[in-house]
Amino acid sequence: MSAAPATVAALAADLAAGKVSAVELATGALKRAEASTLNAFITLDPDRTLAEARAADALRASGKAGPLTGVPFAQKDIFCAEGWRTTAGSKMLGDFVAPYDATVVARGKAAGLVTIGRANMDEFAMGSSNENSAFGAVRNPWDMARVPGGSSGGSAAAVAAGIVPAATGTDTGGSIRQPASFCGITGIKPTYGVVSRYGMIAYASSLDQGGPMARTAQDCALLLNAMAGFDERDATSLQRAPEDYARDLERPLDGLRIGVPTGWLGDGVAPDVRAAVEDGLAQLETLGARRVEVSLPHAQYAIAAYYVIAPAEASSNLSRYDGVRYGHRAAQYTDLAEMYAKSRAEGFGAEVRRRILVGTYVLSAGYYDAYYLKAQQVRRLIAQDFAAAFEACDVIAGPVAPTVAYKLGEKTADPVQMYLGDVFTTLVNLAGLPALSAPCGFGEAGMPVGLQLIGDYFAEARLLNVAHRLQQATDHHLKTPPDASVAAAGGAA
Amino acid sequence: MSLSPDDVRKIARLARLQLDEVEVEPTLVTLNRTLALVEQMQSADTTGIEPMAHAQAVSLRLRPDAVTEHDARDALMANAPAAEKGLFLVPKVIE
Numbered sequence: 001m002s003a004a005p006a007t008v009a010a011l012a013a014d015l016a017a018g019k020v021s022a023v024e025l026a027t028g029a030l031k032r033a034e035a036s037t038l039n040a041f042i043t044l045d046p047d048r049t050l051a052e053a054r055a056a057d058a059l060r061a062s063g064k065a066g067p068l069t070g071v072p073f074a075q076k077d078i079f080c081a082e083g084w085r086t087t088a089g090s091k092m093l094g095d096f097v098a099p100y101d102a103t104v105v106a107r108g109k110a111a112g113l114v115t116i117g118r119a120n121m122d123e124f125a126m127g128s129s130n131e132n133s134a135f136g137a138v139r140n141p142w143d144m145a146r147v148p149g150g151s152s153g154g155s156a157a158a159v160a161a162g163i164v165p166a167a168t169g170t171d172t173g174g175s176i177r178q179p180a181s182f183c184g185i186t187g188i189k190p191t192y193g194v195v196s197r198y199g200m201i202a203y204a205s206s207l208d209q210g211g212p213m214a215r216t217a218q219d220c221a222l223l224l225n226a227m228a229g230f231d232e233r234d235a236t237s238l239q240r241a242p243e244d245y246a247r248d249l250e251r252p253l254d255g256l257r258i259g260v261p262t263g264w265l266g267d268g269v270a271p272d273v274r275a276a277v278e279d280g281l282a283q284l285e286t287l288g289a290r291r292v293e294v295s296l297p298h299a300q301y302a303i304a305a306y307y308v309i310a311p312a313e314a315s316s317n318l319s320r321y322d323g324v325r326y327g328h329r330a331a332q333y334t335d336l337a338e339m340y341a342k343s344r345a346e347g348f349g350a351e352v353r354r355r356i357l358v359g360t361y362v363l364s365a366g367y368y369d370a371y372y373l374k375a376q377q378v379r380r381l382i383a384q385d386f387a388a389a390f391e392a393c394d395v396i397a398g399p400v401a402p403t404v405a406y407k408l409g410e411k412t413a414d415p416v417q418m419y420l421g422d423v424f425t426t427l428v429n430l431a432g433l434p435a436l437s438a439p440c441g442f443g444e445a446g447m448p449v450g451l452q453l454i455g456d457y458f459a460e461a462r463l464l465n466v467a468h469r470l471q472q473a474t475d476h477h478l479k480t481p482p483d484a485s486v487a488a489a490g491g492a493a
Numbered sequence: 494m495s496l497s498p499d500d501v502r503k504i505a506r507l508a509r510l511q512l513d514e515v516e517v518e519p520t521l522v523t524l525n526r527t528l529a530l531v532e533q534m535q536s537a538d539t540t541g542i543e544p545m546a547h548a549q550a551v552s553l554r555l556r557p558d559a560v561t562e563h564d565a566r567d568a569l570m571a572n573a574p575a576a577e578k579g580l581f582l583v584p585k586v587i588e
Contacts, residue, residue, distance in 0.1 A: 082568075099568035192548035206547055235553050304534035307527060315508060322509070324581055329574035336584050341511035353510055357501075357520065358527055360508040371531065376544035378534050383545060416526045432548020457549075 004478040005162030008071055008219035015060065015070040022060070022070030022114055026053035029072040029116045032163045037144075040158040041117040042077045042135045043085045049116055056112040068226055069112025074158045074167035077118040078125060079210070080199040081105045084115075088201040089123040089133040089151075092327045092347030102199025103231045104168060104210050111226040116164050120154030123349045124318065125175055125203040127151050128418050129411065132351045137408055140183060141481040142447055146405040149179030155213050156183040160448075162480060166214040166223055170200060172207045173306050174400070174425025177437040180213055181400035181450025184439045186467060186477060187213035188220050191457050192432035193238035195224075196231035204313035205236075207306075207429040215477055217438060217467035221246035224460065240458070248465040253287040256466065259294035259393030268423065270403045272443030277399050280440030280451040280470065284397070287469050294389040294396060298381040302427035305382070307419055308362050308375035309430070314352075315359025321347060354415060383431040386456075395466055396454040399424050400437045404447035424452060434460045438467040439476035448476070495525055 006014075014020045026049050033041055056070040080086050080098035082105075087093045101109070108115070122132040130138040130153025138153040140146040141161040148157040152169030156179035159167050169176040171189035180187030188211050195210040202208060212223035224245045231237040258281065265274050285291055323329035323343030330342035348356070362371035389396060401421055411418040428435045434457070437450035451470070455463045471477050496504075501521045505512035512520065566579065575582035 096572055099565050099572070193551075232554075232556065236547070236549070236551075238549060238551070239554075298537060301534040301537045304531045308531050308534075319509070323574055324583055325569075326572035327574070333584065336586050337509075338511075339584055340509045341506075344509055345511035348510070354520075354523055354527070356508050356510060357504050357524060361496075361500075361504045361524070361528075362531075364504070364507060370535075373544055374534060374537075374539060375531075376546060377539035377542040378537050380542050380545035381537060381539065383548075414526075415523060416530055419527075419530065 004480055005215070006165060007215050008068070008165045008222055009216070011071050011165055012067055012222070016065070022053040022056035023050060025070060025072050026050060026114050026116065029164050033117055033158070036161060036163055038139045038141060038157045038161060039136050040120055040138050040154040040161070040163065041074070042087055042089065042120050042154070043118040045084065045117070048084065049114060052114045056114055059112050066111050068222060070114060071166070072114045072116045072164050073108070074117055074119040074155055074164045075105065075108070075115050076152055076155050076168045076170060077121055078170055078201045079104050079168060080201065081115065084118060086118070086201070087135070088125070089121040089135060090347065090349065090352070091134040092321050094134065094328065096326055100199065103196035103233060104200065104227055107226055107229070113226065119152070119158055119167055122151035122153065123352050124201065124314070125151040125170055125172055126314070126351050126355055128174065128178060128421050130154065130179070131408065131412055132349055134349055139408070140405050142184065142405070143445060146407055146447065147182065149182035149405060151175040152179050152213065156180055156185055156187070159183070159185045159213055159215060160481065166212060166219055168210060168227070169213045170208055170210045171429065172203050173310060173429050174422050176211050176213060177400050177425055177435060177450065177452060180437040182405035182448065184448025184476065184479065185213055185215055186217050186220050186436065186438045187211065188224065188436035188460065188463065189428070189434060190224065190228060190460050191434045193236050194228050194460070196229070196234040196237050198231055198233040202317040204310040205317060206313060207310060209429070216471055217436070217464045218246065218249055220436070221249060221461070221464045243461065245461050245464055248461040249468040251465045253284060253289045253466060253469050256289040256395070257393040258284060258289050258291050259389055259396045260291060261294055261296045261299065261389070261396060261398060264398040264424065268402055269399050270443070273399050273401070273403060273449050276441030276443055276449035277451055281397060283470060283473055284466065287473060292393050294393055296382070296385040296389060296427070298378065298385050299427050301378045302382055302430060303419060303423055305375040305378040305430060306422065306426035307358070308371050309379065311355040311359035312363050312372050313359070315356045315363065318352070318356055323347070351415060379430045382427050386431045386433060390456045395459070395463060398452050400450040400452040401425070404443040404445070404449060428454055433457060434463060436463050436467055438470060440470070441476055446482070496521055496528070
């Protein structure tokens with residue numbers, strides 16, 4: 001087992017002290033990215049990366065550096081970045097060069113973060129294993145035969161392998177938390193509306209939310225400080241005063257009430273995951289927290305409601321890909337209708353086509369009330385369950401996924417089996433709450449297990465506080481994949 | 494509720510997705526499995542429950558009706574599959 005790669009906080013300190021330059025860090029990260037066989041990146045563009053690194057060093061030389069200036073990171077390939085190929089993991093956007101910056105990208109630039117590359121992902125963020133990428137599956141650095149989770153699988157694998165100390169992700173039904181759990185890193189999905197969706201390629205707009213992924217909760221707090229904030233260009237961005245997400249990191253956990261939903265550590269969870277989550281909960285109790293039981297009686301309907309609402313919104317959002325203004329166009333067609341239908345059939349992968357069809361059906365005349373309206377009613381019941389639960393506890397804790405990372409190909413034959421793995425994550429998106437995954441131990445075959453912490457609206461700082469205290473008392477988050485050549489890790493640069 | 498092969502053809506047409514005849518049957522199977530999963534929510538009692546479209550109960554902001562975007566025509570046209578003289582090209586639509 002190699003030494004744990006440096007954290008964002010450690011690199012930021014080294015940069016501030018002049019011990020290392022942004023160009024040196026970027027060069028090291030690029031070297032690791034190029035040598036890696038994880039397929040964690042869709043696009044590397046060393047010239048652009050080094051230009052960003054030189055700009056960061058210049059900013060520091062001029063005395064205008066921020067706390068993260070010069071820190072390398074991976075950008076999920078769903079955020080439009082001017083001049084970078086931006087594919088969303090799809091053949092549809094295989095040649096698309098973004099003409100503008102997403103707000104998350106612009107904020108990263110303003111902070112002086114250096115883009116090492118564009119992280120692989122499930123096509124249009126639809127998937128739980130990263131096997132739906134048009135650019136090939138990503139491998140889990142803990143076991144090359146297993147999936148890294150999805151949809152932010154490239155982001156999670158790149159951080160876990162020590163290629164980069166941090167990455168961006170997006171979470172529509174678990175796409176930050178589940179890969180963070182599968183790869184043994186920390187990732188937080190903020191409250192819906194905290195991180196701007198402007199320039200983030202849309203999947204299901206009422207659920208999509210960007211957030212950071214890194215080794216530690218502290219690093220996630222530092223990155224969230226750079227990513228979050230009101231954006232007038234996002235119609236659902238929330239107008240709130242800026243906050244420091246690291247402000248509560250050291251707060252003691254004495255008296256913290258941790259709600260564990262009834263049935264969440266029962267037969268629906270593999271014994272190894274249950275044991276690791278129980279360990280994490282016991283650790284939090286040692287730190288002063290008190291465990292209480294809470295009830296989320298409508299959680300059982302979350303997957304059903306999610307797989308109506310998300311495909312419905314996706315079918316609408318993805319109607320823009322028609323082969324006219326940008327994106328893939330079929331080579332041969334006889335008329336406009338055939339051009340649309342062939343371009344879309346060729347440009348989209350199987351899972352995306354499936355979700356478009358489901359969404360089209362549930363929104364079609366005569367079925368809207370039975371499916372879409374019903375799902376929106378269930379959505380409110382789930383949000384009400386959470387509101388009631390937060391009367392009795394401060395944070396809710398449980399597993400992120402029912403199992404550790406599974407083998408590549410294990411669930412591709414039956415999409416519905418894969419959907420069932422989202423049982424503990426989709427309900428959080430439906431309610432719009434913040435939630436994170438933090439490593440709490442290891443299960444079957446030494447694979448990492450994440451503890452999910454769910455907070456009330458805008459409780460990000462509290463969630464990061466709980467995870468940070470856990471990480472001060474444990475070292476699961478510092479463990480690195482056993483195969484050093486795979487991890488391509490070992491040191492700061 | 495179970496779909497028929499004709500339903501699948503109709504949905505694909507509405508979605509502007511070409512579906513070859515050999516794909517109809519496997520698509521039908523997965524769509525029906527997904528809809529069976531979704532059907533579980535029908536047993537939730539939603540009497541009198543207001544549908545929830547959005548996580549936060551906020552109304553959409555209005556913005557001043559002013560031009561805020563810069564001219565990015567060249568960058569935007571550069572991604573077009575077929576363009577000529579600054580126009581997007583499509584097959585003839587009027588006979």
